[in-house]
Amino acid sequence: MAQLNILEAIRSAMDEEMERDERVMVLGEDVGRKGGVFGATEGLWAKYGDKRVLDTPLTEGLIAGAAMGAAVYGLRPVAEMQFADFVYPAFNQIVSEISRIHYRSNGAFRVPLVIRMPYGGGVHGALYHSQSNESYFTSTVGLKVVAPGTPADAKGLLKAAIRDEDPVMFFEHKKTYRLFKAEVPDGDTVVPIGKAQVAREGEHLSIFCYGFMRTCALEAAETLAREDGVEAEVVDLRTLRPLDTETILASVAKTGKALVVHEANRFGGFGAEIAATIAEEAFEQLDGPVTRLAGPEVPAVPYHHALEEWFMIGPARIVAAARELAAY
Amino acid sequence: MTLSEKEEQVSDSKTTTRARHQEMGLSDDDVLGMYRAMLLARAVDERMWLMQRAGKIAFIISGQGHEGAQVASAWPMRKGHDWMAPYYRSIASAMTFGMTAEDIITAHLAKGDDVSSGGRQMPGHYGGARYNLVSLSSPVGTQVLHAVGIAMGAWVRGDDVVTMTQFGEGTANQGEIHEAMNFAGVHKLPVIFVCENNGYAISVPLDRQVAGGSVSARGAGYGMPGIDVDGGDVLACYAAAREAHERARRGEGPTLIEAHVVRLTSHSSDDDQRRYRDPGEVEALKERDPIPRFANELRDTGVLTDEIEERLRAEVKAEVNEASQRAEARRDPDPNDAHERVYAEPIPGGGTAVPLAPLPGEGH
Numbered sequence: 001m002a003q004l005n006i007l008e009a010i011r012s013a014m015d016e017e018m019e020r021d022e023r024v025m026v027l028g029e030d031v032g033r034k035g036g037v038f039g040a041t042e043g044l045w046a047k048y049g050d051k052r053v054l055d056t057p058l059t060e061g062l063i064a065g066a067a068m069g070a071a072v073y074g075l076r077p078v079a080e081m082q083f084a085d086f087v088y089p090a091f092n093q094i095v096s097e098i099s100r101i102h103y104r105s106n107g108a109f110r111v112p113l114v115i116r117m118p119y120g121g122g123v124h125g126a127l128y129h130s131q132s133n134e135s136y137f138t139s140t141v142g143l144k145v146v147a148p149g150t151p152a153d154a155k156g157l158l159k160a161a162i163r164d165e166d167p168v169m170f171f172e173h174k175k176t177y178r179l180f181k182a183e184v185p186d187g188d189t190v191v192p193i194g195k196a197q198v199a200r201e202g203e204h205l206s207i208f209c210y211g212f213m214r215t216c217a218l219e220a221a222e223t224l225a226r227e228d229g230v231e232a233e234v235v236d237l238r239t240l241r242p243l244d245t246e247t248i249l250a251s252v253a254k255t256g257k258a259l260v261v262h263e264a265n266r267f268g269g270f271g272a273e274i275a276a277t278i279a280e281e282a283f284e285q286l287d288g289p290v291t292r293l294a295g296p297e298v299p300a301v302p303y304h305h306a307l308e309e310w311f312m313i314g315p316a317r318i319v320a321a322a323r324e325l326a327a328y
Numbered sequence: 329m330t331l332s333e334k335e336e337q338v339s340d341s342k343t344t345t346r347a348r349h350q351e352m353g354l355s356d357d358d359v360l361g362m363y364r365a366m367l368l369a370r371a372v373d374e375r376m377w378l379m380q381r382a383g384k385i386a387f388i389i390s391g392q393g394h395e396g397a398q399v400a401s402a403w404p405m406r407k408g409h410d411w412m413a414p415y416y417r418s419i420a421s422a423m424t425f426g427m428t429a430e431d432i433i434t435a436h437l438a439k440g441d442d443v444s445s446g447g448r449q450m451p452g453h454y455g456g457a458r459y460n461l462v463s464l465s466s467p468v469g470t471q472v473l474h475a476v477g478i479a480m481g482a483w484v485r486g487d488d489v490v491t492m493t494q495f496g497e498g499t500a501n502q503g504e505i506h507e508a509m510n511f512a513g514v515h516k517l518p519v520i521f522v523c524e525n526n527g528y529a530i531s532v533p534l535d536r537q538v539a540g541g542s543v544s545a546r547g548a549g550y551g552m553p554g555i556d557v558d559g560g561d562v563l564a565c566y567a568a569a570r571e572a573h574e575r576a577r578r579g580e581g582p583t584l585i586e587a588h589v590v591r592l593t594s595h596s597s598d599d600d601q602r603r604y605r606d607p608g609e610v611e612a613l614k615e616r617d618p619i620p621r622f623a624n625e626l627r628d629t630g631v632l633t634d635e636i637e638e639r640l641r642a643e644v645k646a647e648v649n650e651a652s653q654r655a656e657a658r659r660d661p662d663p664n665d666a667h668e669r670v671y672a673e674p675i676p677g678g679g680t681a682v683p684l685a686p687l688p689g690e691g692h
Contacts, residue, residue: 025484051484057514062473062507069477069491072462073411075484092504096467097474104465106446107669108457141670165672 004184007177009151010040010116013158014078016188018048021076024162027054028063028080028116037082038118038177064090064115068098071111076162084119084171085131085300098167099142114161118174119147120212120263121301122312125174130301130308132264137169138240138273144193145240147171149214152184153238156191164193173212180215196244198251202233205257205288205326207318208248208274210237213261220318230326232259240270248274249282256287257325263313266294288328293321349563349629352570356631362403362562363626364640366395366619369420371648372429376436376451379652380597385436389452390593391419394524396618397557397587398494399424400565401522404573405492413462413475413493416452417524421494426459429651440661447661452596469495469502472521476508479519479582490576492520492569497586498529500543509584513550516581520572523584524559526591531604544586552582559587560618563625590616 004012018024026041026048032055035042045053056063060081067077081087087094094115101109121130138145144166148154154172161168199214200221209217214236221232235251237244252258258278260271271292278290293313295301301311349359373392379385391398398420405412405425412418412425419432431443435454438447444455444463455463462474475493482489499505500523512519523543527534534541547554553575557568565587572583590613594601601610626632 054480054484057507057511059507059511061504062476062511065470065473065504065508066477066480066511069413069462069474069479070481070484071477072474073478073481075481089503092467092470093473096465097470100465101463102672103670104445104449104453105455105457105463106442106448107672108443108455109463110672112672144671 001183001185003181004151004155005178005181006148006151006154006172007038007040009155009184010158010172011042011044012184013155013162014041014044015047017159017162018044018052020188023074024076024078025052025054025070026078026080027056027067029056029058029082031055031080036080038174040080040116060086060088060090061093064093064098067113067115068093068101068111071113072101072109076112078114078116078162081115081117083125083129084117084133085128087115087117087133091136094137094143094169095140099140102166103142110165111167112165114158114168114170116158116170116172118177119171120173120175121308122175122212124303124305124308125301126303127300132262132295134169134171134240135264135268135270138270142167143241144168145171146193146238147173147211147240148238149173149176149209149211149236151182152189153191153197153236155184156189157193157238159188160190160193163190168193171211176212176215191238194239194242194244196238196247197236198233198247199236200232200234202231202255204230204232204255205259205322206233206235206251206255207259207261207322208235208237209261210240211263213263213313216313216315217261217318219315220322223315223319224322224326228323228326230322232322243273243277245277245281248277252278252282253285256285257328258286258290259293259318259322259325260290261293261313261318261321263295265297266292267297269294288325291321291325293318352563352567354566359563359626359631360636360640362399362566363622363632364644365399365424366420366562366622367640367644368429368647369395369399369423370619371644372423372432372651373419375648375652376433377597379433379436384656385451387451388436388597389416389595391417393526393590393592393613393617394559395420396562396622397522397524397559397565397589400562401494401520401569401585401587402492403566404570405490408460410489411460411462411475411478411491413471413478413491414454414464415468415471415495415499416454416464417496418454418494422454422456422459422461425461427454427456427461429647430654431456433651433655434658437655437658438661439655439658440665441658468499469504471495472508473504475519476512476517479512479517480515483515483517488577490518490520490573492522494522494524496529497523497525497527497534497543498532498537500546501537509546509550509552509582512582513552516579518576518579519582520569520576521582521584522569523586524589525586526589528591528595528605530595530599531601542586544584547584550582550584552584554584554586557585557587559589560616560621562618562622589618592617
């Protein structure tokens with residue numbers, strides 16, 4: 001098994017898929033010779049040439065719209081939005097077009113494409129390089145939404161996304177890119193879309209998370225075990241749409257308490273969907289209020305490090321929220 | 329001028345006119361075929377207005393006045409091979425691309441087996457995978473990026489495939505059009521942009537829409553030819569489109585064609601253009617109707633006779649009657665089916681076995 005960080009895992013997934021399937025191409029801003037502003041596509045341009053690894057102008061609408069056209073034509077484009085914060089000019093293409101063409105054509109057209117987007121704060125990116133905007137897309141029927149938190153999942157899920165017949169929004173938390181290395185299975189290992197993972201077993205409460213919050217929740221769980229004797233079960237959702245409600249409900253049935261954690265703001269956020277699902281489906285099993293720990297109600301992450309720290313959710317805040325819930 | 333001189337001149341002019349389509353490599357059958365396609369598109373369009381008035385169709389957005397530019401620009405495209413991303417007035421070019429009268433009427437009646445959407449989309453949202461005609465949505469201009477994406481796909485793979493897209497002059501102002509044309513120009517993609525300029529974006533006239541008054545002039549900024557053509561001159565439109573098609577196939581890149589056409593009807597069945605156009609202006613449009621104009625040209629060249637005209641019109645009428653009857657007899661969509669085809673069918677084996685998506689020429 002190779003030890004990779006998330007960025008290397010993502011690069012490796014694209015490389016293997018491009019090698020395996022000549023219909024796979026990569027397009028986006030600076031993805032070619034430079035290899036992407038984060039280095040996710042490094043080496044691909046030299047290996048596959050400047051058509052299959054295509055630098056686009058600064059045109060997010062085009063990146064999404066042309067990816068859709070290419071997918072209609074039979075290719076499997078992997079489009080990169082340089083930052084999730086810059087996806088909005090492409091919103092029309094993603095929401096009006098990419099998510100709907102299969103339905104509106106009664107199944108005649110399909111658009112197997114992936115839109116990769118670095119999201120999330122904690123890297124001094126301020127308002128426009130830190131956003132967690134997944135809920136715009138999780139509420140859009142027709143899209144699949146994936147947000148891995150480990151190198152193995154990043155690689156396996158990206159491979160699954162590229163092979164998927166539907167459009168997949170692939171959220172990569174930029175703080176996790178080089179945060180740690182972990183084992184990634186060798187060979188052609190695909191992690192299925194739509195399956196959550198119990199990252200840590202526990203009996204006292206369940207923490208539902210994804211992306212960078214997985215790392216934070218696991219650290220929090222260790223603190224809770226050590227200092228409080230509380231065993232938290234950490235469920236990494238990995239895929240936000242379609243949501244693995246089975247794993248969520250099984251965990252709630254076991255612990256009776258649910259803490260939902262995400263970096264995006266709370267109001268109307270993805271956590272509300274999980275909370276509502278638990279309230280509707282597992283009411284009888286609950287032994288405390290479904291609790292959400294989410295980003296503050298400000299438009300985006302402010303810049304100064306003190307302000308950013310104030311914004312970000314880390315292990316300490318998860319511990320605090322979990323303690324309160326555990327004591328309920 | 330003597331009488332004989334005059335006769336000679338008339339005869340010269342006939343020879344010259346006749347030579348026009350022949351010089352383009354079009355046979356008499358070709359131009360009659362184009363004329364018939366225009367007649368058929370118009371007849372289907374008119375029939376659907378009647379059906380709308382009769383309460384059978386909820387909404388119509390018409391292509392009347394655009395048929396010449398549409399049939400002619402789509403004519404050089406290779407059916408079942410080249411691609412088209414149409415817009416909501418593209419009835420005549422969608423039909424030139426392969427949609428039948430029955431397909432069009434079935435779609436407008438929103439029947440369950442409509443090839444465009446199975447009754448899911450409003451009228452005027454042309455599309456058909458079997459015809460390489462990309463399904464259209466309603467926010468204007470989005471399809472132009474899809475055309476560029478298809479052209480990009482062909483370019484990446486090295487396929488000899490040309491993509492055409494159509495849009496109005498109002499849509500030409502959308503940011504996505506700028507993104508599309510710039511990108512196509514950068515990489516010399518095999519795509520043809522056809523702007524059908526009818527002078528109005530619903531109610532707002534050209535001078536409030538297009539700075540400088542010309543869409544084709546923008547081609548220069550994108551490194552592509554911007555061709556201004558009289559959209560009522562069918563052969564001129566054909567020549568422009570054919571040159572653009574050949575240019576694309578030679579690897580020389582995209583072309584922007586601005587065809588000046590007339591919108592003979594209101595914007596849609598929900599609009600009344602008398603509220604913003606003078607009666608004289610609306611009346612004068614009829615003189616620019618491309619159908620009688622092309623008929624006159626074909627008569628002048630001797631290709632079209634009364635007999636042929638009668639035959640074509642009878643054929644078209646019968647075709648539309650039959651198409652309407654068959655379309656009306658089709659099944660309505662089933663609400664129990666409305667949940668289906670939201671996502672593509674899961675792949676056996678959980679996503680590891682990838683069936684090859686068909687490429688052009690491999691069927692759909």
